[in-house]
Amino acid sequence: MELSKMGLSISPSSTLAIDAKAKKMKAEGIDVIGFGAGEPDFDTPEHIKKAAIAAIEAGFTKYTPASGIMELKQAICKKFKKDNGLDYTPAQIVVSNGAKHSLINTFQAICNPGDEVIIPAPYWVSYPEMVKIAGGVPVIVKTSEQSGFKFTVDQLQQALTKKTKAIILNSPSNPTGMVYSKEELTEIADLAVERGVFVVSDEIYEKLIYDGYQHVSIASLNDKIKEQTIVVNGVSKTYAMTGWRIGYTASNNEIAKIMANIQSHATSNPNSIAQKAAEAAICGNQDMINTMVAEFISRRDYMVKRINAIPGLSCVTPKGAFYVLMNISKLIGKAIEGKQIYGSDDFADVLLEKAQVALVPGSGFGIDTHVRLSYATSLKNITEGLNRIANLLNKQQ
Ligand code: PLP
Numbered sequence: 001m002e003l004s005k006m007g008l009s010i011s012p013s014s015t016l017a018i019d020a021k022a023k024k025m026k027a028e029g030i031d032v033i034g035f036g037a038g039e040p041d042f043d044t045p046e047h048i049k050k051a052a053i054a055a056i057e058a059g060f061t062k063y064t065p066a067s068g069i070m071e072l073k074q075a076i077c078k079k080f081k082k083d084n085g086l087d088y089t090p091a092q093i094v095v096s097n098g099a100k101h102s103l104i105n106t107f108q109a110i111c112n113p114g115d116e117v118i119i120p121a122p123y124w125v126s127y128p129e130m131v132k133i134a135g136g137v138p139v140i141v142k143t144s145e146q147s148g149f150k151f152t153v154d155q156l157q158q159a160l161t162k163k164t165k166a167i168i169l170n171s172p173s174n175p176t177g178m179v180y181s182k183e184e185l186t187e188i189a190d191l192a193v194e195r196g197v198f199v200v201s202d203e204i205y206e207k208l209i210y211d212g213y214q215h216v217s218i219a220s221l222n223d224k225i226k227e228q229t230i231v232v233n234g235v236s237k238t239y240a241m242t243g244w245r246i247g248y249t250a251s252n253n254e255i256a257k258i259m260a261n262i263q264s265h266a267t268s269n270p271n272s273i274a275q276k277a278a279e280a281a282i283c284g285n286q287d288m289i290n291t292m293v294a295e296f297i298s299r300r301d302y303m304v305k306r307i308n309a310i311p312g313l314s315c316v317t318p319k320g321a322f323y324v325l326m327n328i329s330k331l332i333g334k335a336i337e338g339k340q341i342y343g344s345d346d347f348a349d350v351l352l353e354k355a356q357v358a359l360v361p362g363s364g365f366g367i368d369t370h371v372r373l374s375y376a377t378s379l380k381n382i383t384e385g386l387n388r389i390a391n392l393l394n395k396q397q
Contacts, residue, residue, distance in 0.1 A: 068095025099247030121366030177318020
C-alpha cells in the first residue's frame with residue numbers, strides 16, 4: 001500500500017541520531033565524550049521545580065485552554081515588553097509543546113502547497129523538514145564563514161520569487177552562533193515588508209549571547225514588520241528546561257487564531273504543570289542565566305583556542321548559543337586512520353570509532369565542510385574530547 005509521499009520525504013534528525021549512537025556506546029561501557037548536546041547541562045532552577053510541585057499538589061492536573069493558560073500568556077506578554085520592547089496581547093500568544101511545536105504550528109498556519117520558505121544555511125536541522133511537513137518548499141540560501149554565516153540582502157533578493165511565503169531567521173543561530181545586528185535586521189525587514197513575505201524569527205537562544213552583542217527582535221523594528229513576523233521563543237534553553245516542553249509564539253491575531261485552532265485538534269494544551277513551571281521561570285529570579293552565560297563564555301573561549309591550534313582544523317568565534325561550527329575542509333580528500341574523508345559524515349564516524357568523540361556532522365545543517373561541537377558539557381569533557389581529537393589528527397601528520 002502506498003504511504004504518504006510527504007512522510008517518506010522526511011529525514012530523521014541527525015542531531016538526535018548521533019546522540020543515540022553515542023549513548024548506545026556509553027551503555028556498552030565505552031568511554032565516549034559527547035559534543036552532541038543540544039541542551040544546557042545545568043539543572044532546572046529550584047524555584048521552577050517548586051512551582052511545578054505546587055501545581056501538582058494544588059491539583060492543577062487537568063486540561064487547560066488549548067493555547068495556554070492566561071497567567072502564562074500574560075507573563076509572556078510582559079517578557080516581550082521588557083526584553084524586546086514589543087506590545088502583544090494574550091490573544092496573540094500561543095503556548096505549545098516546545099519551540100519545535102511552535103515552529104510546526106507556524107508553518108502549518110502560513111503555508112499552502114508549493115509555497116517557498118527561504119532558509120539560510122547553515123540552518124537548524126529541523127527547518128527544511130518542518131516546511132515540507134506543512135506542504136511548503138524549502139529554498140536554501142548558502143552563507144559562508146567569510147560572510148560570518150550571514151546572508152546578504154542581495155542574496156535574499158535573488159532567492160525571492162512570487163511563491164515566497166516566508167524567510168526563517170535564527171539569531172543567535174544554531175549551529176553557527178552568529179548574531180544579526182539591528183542594522184542587518186532593518187535591511188531584511190525592509191525587504192520583507194516591500195515584498196510582503198512573513199518572517200519566522202526563532203529567538204530561542206536570545207539570552208545566550210556574548211561579548212556585548214545585543215539581541216534584537218526583528219518584530220520590534222516597526223509596526224509593519226511586526227505584523228508580518230511570527231516570533232518563536234521558549235523556556236528550554238534559557239532556563240535549562242528542555243524536558244518540560246514549553247515554547248510559544250507571538251504573532252498577529254489572525255495567525256495566532258489559526259495556530260490555536262490547529263493545536264486544539266493536534267495536542268490540546270501543553271502540559272498544565274509545565275505551564276505553571278514556565279510562568280515561574282519567566283516571572284521569577286533570572287540570576288541563573290548570568291551564571292550559565294559566564295560558564296558558556298569560558299568554555300567557548302577554551303574550545304575556540306584549542307580548535308584553532310590543531311593543524312587542519314579551524315573555527316570562528318560564535319557570539320551566542322552554545323555551539324562551535326568547526327571547519328574540517330582541509331581534511332576532506334585525506335585519510336584518517338585509513339578511512340577516506342569525503343565529508344562531515346565520514347569525519348564524525350572516524351572520530352566516534354577511533355577517538356570515541358561524538359560530534360554532529362554538518363551535512364544535516366546544510367554545510368558538509370563543517371561539524372558542530374556543543375559546549376553545553378563540562379570543561380573537563382571539553383578538554384578530554386579536544387585532546388583526543390588533537391591526538392588522532394597529530395598521528396596523521
Ligand atoms: N530552535 C532552535 C534553533 C533549536 O536549536 C531548538 C532546539 O534544539 C529549538 C528551536 C527547539 O526548542 P524546544 O526544545 O523548545 O522545542
